[in-house]
Amino acid sequence: TLKENDYMLDFDIVSQGLNTVLNTSKPVNLEWNMKTIRNEKSVAYENRYTELYFDKEGKKSYLGQGKDNKELVNKVSYIAFKQHLFASILRSKKPFETVELYSNNLVNDAKIDTVFTKFYKASLPIAFQNGGINEKMNLYFGPADYKILKSYNSNLEDIISLGWGIFGWINKFIFIPLYGFLGLFLSQGIAIIIFTVIIKLAMSPITYKSFLSQAKMKVLRPEITELGEKFKKDPMKKQQETMKLYNKAGVNPMAGCIPALLQMPVFYALFQLFPSLVSLRQKGFLWADDLSTFDSVLKLPFYIPGYGNHVSLFPILASIAIFFYMKMTTGDQQMQAPQQEGMPDMAKIMKIMIYVSPLMMLFFFNSNGSGLSLYYFISNALTIGIMLIIKKYIVDEDKIHAQIQENKLKEPKKQGKFQQKLQQVMEQAEAQKAANNKK
Incomplete structure (x- = not known):
């Protein structure tokens, strides 16, 4: 389901008859991969803010900027493939038990006009229930905008790097509301x-x-x-x-x-x-x-x-x-x-x-x-x-x-x-x- 004027897609993964061909005592993996396409003039500048974020037991975390970053994470509620000013976010109604995450930096030289900046991969286990699969999920595909992401009440806005401690507080409660207000009626x-x-x-x-x-x-x-x-x-x-x-x-x-x-x-x-x-x-x-x-x-x-x-x-x-x-x-x-x-x-x-x-x-x-x-x-x-x-x-x-x-x-x-x-x-x-x- 895609609501009007919304970037969040609601979808279900439902199976029928898989118990006759698969061993339902073991989960199946949902594989989600993405190559982030360069959108901006500066490869280095865009790539600096292109990262894989995830919710780790209720707290935001992310993989590094280097090559071949891998991590096994428990109790993951969402995974965000962030690309500077845009984001693709997969969110589950119930946390994934153990998720394998991978991020690879594809930019070897900032002088080269690179088409892709990062390669992301997520392997998410989906367990069978009563011999079948019935999972409710959401897929966000849109701007990495603080106000929009915050409206979903799932801490998705945490993927936007606004600084830690007092720096983030100043941005969230003073600068973003002030600038947002000015942007309503000014260029x-x-x-x-x-x-x-x-x-x-x-x-x-x-x-x-x-x-x-x-x-x-x-x-x-x-x-x-x-x-x-x-x-x-x-x-x-x-x-x-x-x-x-x-x-x-x-x-x-x-x-x-x-x-x-x-x-x-x-x-x-x-x-x-x-x-x-x-x-x-x-x-x-x-x-x-x-x-x-x-x-x-x-x-x-x-x-x-x-x-x-x-x-x-x-x-x-x-x-x-x-x-x-x-x-x-x-x-x-x-x-x-x-x-x-x-x-x-x-x-x-x-x-x-x-x-x-x-x-x-x-x-x-x-x-x-x-x-x-x-x-x-x-x-x-x-x-x-x-x-x-x-x-x-x-x-x-x-x-x-x-x-x-x-x-x-x-x-x-x-x-x-x-x-x-x-x-x-x-x-x-x-x-x-x-x-x-x-x-």
């Missing part, structure tokens, strides 16, 4: 832009806190430099005095890192979300003809390892945006912590990262979906704009300087446990150094 490209604006506005208080911390560190920079010159030959003493300066001025050197850490779950959740959005498939925006795959604007006559044989424009724009964003923020971040003896020069490392990070992004996203690259371009451009507004109209460095000077006249705040522990470690190191010098 997919405009929906991504509005979606990005909403997220950046929601995260703007964190951006403000981060920029405020950088502004405070910038005001303290001359005094930190002076301490560096004063205790040039005693790095440990310089570090202790710098920490005292932070405490006296009421500045937390780690405050600039905390906002960045708070944004990481959002960053990773979105990285998982966009490759799973079926609604982006074959939906164009500007020069991109399909937001679910890369937006090639130039075909190269050669293949660059790690980059491909084409040039995508959205990753270039995103890389340029992240370059200017890092250029704006790195200078102030270099002074957020004192240099430790024997440790790498963080200033030099961060200067290198200004150029390395955009380059890495350019290579990594060139063959990824253009919807994700569009998001990162708009996101970084908005962050630059928000920081410029904060710097020009909200954060007053003269007021910050006056507040810091006022804080210095007050009694220093009681150190937190982390700061106390750090101070103890530095004092112990200083004492050990002094003891070694006496020997």
